[in-house]
Amino acid sequence: EDDFPQPVEVPKDKLLGGLLPAGFDERSCLSRYQSVLYRKELPHKPSSYLISKLRSYEVLHKRCGPHTESYNKTLEQLQSGQRASPSDCNYLVWMSFSGLGNRILTLASAFLYAVLTNRVLLVERGVDMPDLFCEPFLGVSWLLPSDFPITDQFNSFDQKSLHCYGNMLKKNIVGNSTGFAPLPFVYLHLVHDYDDQDKLFFCDQDQSYFQKIPWLIMKSDNYFIPSLFLIPSFEQELNNLFPEKETVFYFLGRYLLHPTNPVWGLVTRYYEAYLAKADEILGIQIRVFDTEPGPFQHVLDQILACTMKENLLPKINQNEPIIDPSGNQKTKAVLMTSLSSGYFEKLRDLYWEHPTVTGEVIGVYQPSHEGYQQTEKQMHNRKAWAEMYLLSLTDKLVTSSWSTFGYVAQGLGGLKPWILYKPENRTAPNPPCRRAMSMEPCFHAPPFYDCKRKAGVDTGELVPHVRHCEDMSWGLKLI
Numbered sequence: 001e002d003d004f005p006q007p008v009e010v011p012k013d014k015l016l017g018g019l020l021p022a023g024f025d026e027r028s029c030l031s032r033y034q035s036v037l038y039r040k041e042l043p044h045k046p047s048s049y050l051i052s053k054l055r056s057y058e059v060l061h062k063r064c065g066p067h068t069e070s071y072n073k074t075l076e077q078l079q080s081g082q083r084a085s086p087s088d089c090n091y092l093v094w095m096s097f098s099g100l101g102n103r104i105l106t107l108a109s110a111f112l113y114a115v116l117t118n119r120v121l122l123v124e125r126g127v128d129m130p131d132l133f134c135e136p137f138l139g140v141s142w143l144l145p146s147d148f149p150i151t152d153q154f155n156s157f158d159q160k161s162l163h164c165y166g167n168m169l170k171k172n173i174v175g176n177s178t179g180f181a182p183l184p185f186v187y188l189h190l191v192h193d194y195d196d197q198d199k200l201f202f203c204d205q206d207q208s209y210f211q212k213i214p215w216l217i218m219k220s221d222n223y224f225i226p227s228l229f230l231i232p233s234f235e236q237e238l239n240n241l242f243p244e245k246e247t248v249f250y251f252l253g254r255y256l257l258h259p260t261n262p263v264w265g266l267v268t269r270y271y272e273a274y275l276a277k278a279d280e281i282l283g284i285q286i287r288v289f290d291t292e293p294g295p296f297q298h299v300l301d302q303i304l305a306c307t308m309k310e311n312l313l314p315k316i317n318q319n320e321p322i323i324d325p326s327g328n329q330k331t332k333a334v335l336m337t338s339l340s341s342g343y344f345e346k347l348r349d350l351y352w353e354h355p356t357v358t359g360e361v362i363g364v365y366q367p368s369h370e371g372y373q374q375t376e377k378q379m380h381n382r383k384a385w386a387e388m389y390l391l392s393l394t395d396k397l398v399t400s401s402w403s404t405f406g407y408v409a410q411g412l413g414g415l416k417p418w419i420l421y422k423p424e425n426r427t428a429p430n431p432p433c434r435r436a437m438s439m440e441p442c443f444h445a446p447p448f449y450d451c452k453r454k455a456g457v458d459t460g461e462l463v464p465h466v467r468h469c470e471d472m473s474w475g476l477k478l479i
Ligand code: GDP
Pocket: 098, 099, 100, 101, 102, 103, 286, 287, 337, 338, 339, 368, 370, 372, 373, 374, 380, 381, 383, 384, 387, 402, 403, 404, 405, 406
């Protein structure tokens, strides 16, 4: 017994076990410290090494970030086109490229690479980056200044560019000989269509060349972290940072990606209105990679087969018009996301027209049905981000194969999803889905190259914690 009244609400750990720094203005980005109110208790804790590494990154960012003295100095060099001389500040510029799910995954990848190589991450604004994400570092912006001298060249960067690393290798510009002083910047093409030379980015020899380049400019649409774990010079550091390998995106995402207030409004209003009161929340993320819009019967069949077989949703009772409500009155909220409304309507009607065999009450909700992917519309991407975030707040999650949208949700939520297999020839696969091995995203376009032996190798067979993905046989993921 205790004579002192206890507070009803135990103050939660808003800094996520030291992952987040204290001291931000709370109102300018409510999600940063409020996210903990909507999330389940962290099943994993960040390592003290990760925390100290993040704190020292923040110091570096503050010293070298936009418009600091060091930044201005390295800019002069870039502008004059001089050959590089050693600088105490080196940079990684992340180019805004591809769909929002892809962008989130590449941003986390680029940040980890920056941390590993003591570079300062600067983010190209694109159409909407500042509209979607809060500043993650205290005091100094992570956004690439609009007057950055070579932004007008960004659009022309491709595999054939003079500064593209793969192309430089082809043209023998990267020599070990002293004849070539390093360039002030190098463009790294890590897009899914990259070739064998571009892929040498993942080799130690090539990494040592980059150490002399003050500006690296990176374009990617892939979660390339699994292959960083296969680079010998990064191995020990990564082990120290992430003793639990499957928590990489989980921690990086929670550290780096905070929805801006408009997006946070979309998240919290929806959550409070439709999800908060349910006993359990099931997320179902439907992404159909088909040229025709759908909805398709085989996809609906697959959703039902998976959720019933895995006991994620109760079966319906076809014979009874009503079940005595005195029984199990648990409510389950199903949060669906999809570009189309067809699957949601079918599932909602199913549980309206029939009772469940368990007596559970099932509510089915879908925030939007945008029809098709739209890149330039502000509200479209806000909703996409809000929906990924809402999915990450569910208790159990079903995702679609190959979708980075689903990867973001599972990773941020710390959830091992049930993955719906990719349908072939418009038929529902059997089995319809399987449980993921880990909550990590899949790297869709990994290299299959042994840098030491200079020969092909199955990179999914080298170490126990980097394996082929459940949903893409040639992909790589951390487990
Ligand atoms: P991926 O193509 O599934 O890997 O995911 P991306 O996020 O990279 O690209 C898909 C884009 O399509 C998203 O960024 C959204 O713009 C849109 N989109 C796809 N599915 C949904 C959805 O369920 N809800 C919303 N609001 N947008 C979606």
